[in-house]
Amino acid sequence: MSTVSNLKAVLGSFFHTPVYGGFELLERTLIELDDDGVIERITRPDDAAYAEHVAAARTAGEREPGSFMELAPDTYMLPGFVDLHVHAPQWPQAGVALDEPLNVWLDQRTFPLEARFADPEFAYTVGADLARTFLSRGTTTVLYFASAHLEGSYAVSRACAEAGQRAIVGKVVMDDPAANHDFYRDATPEQALVDTEEFLTRVETLDAQSRAADPRFAGAYAAVTPRFIPSCTDEALAGLGQIAAAHDAYIQSHCNEGQWEHGVAIERFGKTDAEALASFGLLGPKSIMAHCTFMNDGDTALFAETGTVVAHCPISNAYFANSACPVRRMHEAGVRIGMGTDISGGFSPSMYDDIRQAVMTSRMLEEGVDALVPQERRGAGRPSRISAPEALYLATKGGAEGLGLATGSFEVGRAFDAQAIDTRRPYADLTGFGVFDEPGDKLARILYLATPDNIRQVWCQGKLVIER
Ligand SMILES: [Zn+2]
Known part of the structure; x- marks a missing residue:
């Protein structure tokens, strides 16, 4: 399919494992891509430039449809x-x-x-x-x-x-x-x-x-x-x-x-x-x-x-x-x-x-x-x-x-290969019902219970390759 190739910025929450042994949740984080679909900049909410970078990405998205994407609150990105x-x-x-x-x-x-x-x-x-x-x-x-x-x-x-x-x-x-x-x-x-x-x-x-x-x-x-x-x-x-x-x-x-x-x-x-x-x-x-x-x-x-x-x-x-x-x-x-x-x-x-x-x-x-x-x-x-x-x-x-390929996590210099997991599907609710809200619990429910229906979109090298 490969329809969208101008994605420049994604605002949302990202789970990944940059090192063996633990995981990291990047919450409400802005990830920006270069023309080759490689992660160019990551801005977290505690960064002084956060508001400025998010506003710039939104404005660019209005000018160029498809270049900016904001994930819904119950959707999490995992690496491809x-x-x-x-x-x-x-x-x-x-x-x-x-x-x-x-x-x-x-x-x-x-x-x-x-x-x-x-x-x-x-x-x-x-x-x-x-x-x-x-x-x-x-x-x-x-x-x-x-x-x-x-x-x-x-x-x-x-x-x-x-x-x-x-x-x-x-x-x-x-x-x-x-x-x-x-x-x-x-x-x-x-x-x-x-x-x-x-x-x-x-x-x-x-x-x-x-x-x-x-x-x-x-x-x-x-x-x-x-x-x-x-x-x-x-x-x-x-x-x-x-x-x-x-x-x-x-x-x-x-x-x-x-x-x-x-x-x-x-x-x-x-x-x-x-x-x-x-x-x-x-x-x-x-x-x-x-x-x-x-x-x-x-x-x-x-x-x-x-x-x-x-x-x-x-x-x-x-x-x-x-x-x-x-x-x-x-x-x-x-x-x-x-x-x-x-x-x-x-x-x-x-x-x-x-x-x-x-x-x-x-x-x-x-x-x-x-x-x-x-x-x-x-x-x-x-x-x-x-x-x-x-x-x-x-x-x-x-x-x-x-x-030896630069992918597999959300870090600068790595290809943007990602899957969007919607944890609030009608027959595959992974939310934890407000009881299990710690990041580790959320990730565990995704890893153990995610079905193909939860995987709503997939990107490879910044290109949309699956959309349900
Ligand atoms: Zn074999």
Whole structure:
């Protein structure tokens, strides 16, 4: 949609998490944007120039309709979410066959579905619907796995760019004939590398052309994307590490997801999954690794040293990871962490659902789950819980910092990516009925209870992309 592109100033109340651990409410605050949709100035009511800046923004709004917006008293802005792990071709499968074992889920459902991205038109249709769905749930930045097809993957990049969503997309590499179906894999390692380079170049061009046409274009990026170690040859893994280094490109893959993947790397290389990825040049500050549930202390230290980012996918983990991700332990060890929906290992396109599951899973990890085990041995044996504001940080600024992109919070110099939450909807009242009026209570009710109906408008890079 992308209709309004001249928004210059917003007056209202904003919740965000500029640092991990707490939250901040900017009440009746004026946020002003530059021509590129980046936050240029923030004026709070206790600022001496507040009245003057608000009056100037209002006057400008009368001259130039659409440039000034004032939020209703019960509406709060949250930053747009950053989703660090999604499989675009799996969107039609969300919620399907989750009772099957992983190998059945993949072989009978997922791979035949992903193979349909051989048709770029189908890929565009699915990608466009998914991008719009994410935007409607408040997610403005997404790191996507597309498929093993060059054209189908590029169709996803185009669909996101046209929907007004900031997207980092990867053409998936899965080239090992012994590990993949003939109907869905790269023809050879060489072809996988050629296609990856071609994909990077095309997305760079898409980005440059789109920015030239629109100063508020949110950005199109490409990621080098080995599906995971078990589906790739050594030759492809090494080549992808070299391509990523040469292009200074993002890298994404899966790491230490479940018991099986964990075991495969040890059997093949005598190393953990994390160590094997590092040996191919695939860990680093622009590497985002999904799941990371089976992390020993050495793996955790390796991630912290290399600056590698974890994409925590708590809903998906409940189905396929055979364990709970030790988010708090990794955070305390200095690992960078964001959050992902993992469509469709995770069924929900809403980061609200993953924020809730991240909190619940962390509590279960700390306390344990089997009442037949004595209490002193039931849990992880160390503090493991995270709070809802901590999960919000992972879903916003944590993900943005992981990608090195200036978004995820309401601070000067960051893109204005925001969702307006109306807490007074007829069937989704989040107000607290005048009883729970403290900022922490208000934010908790939004995080735990917000429905799509509460998300009335969404902006990406200062452009209106959703209006209900
Ligand atoms: Zn995944």
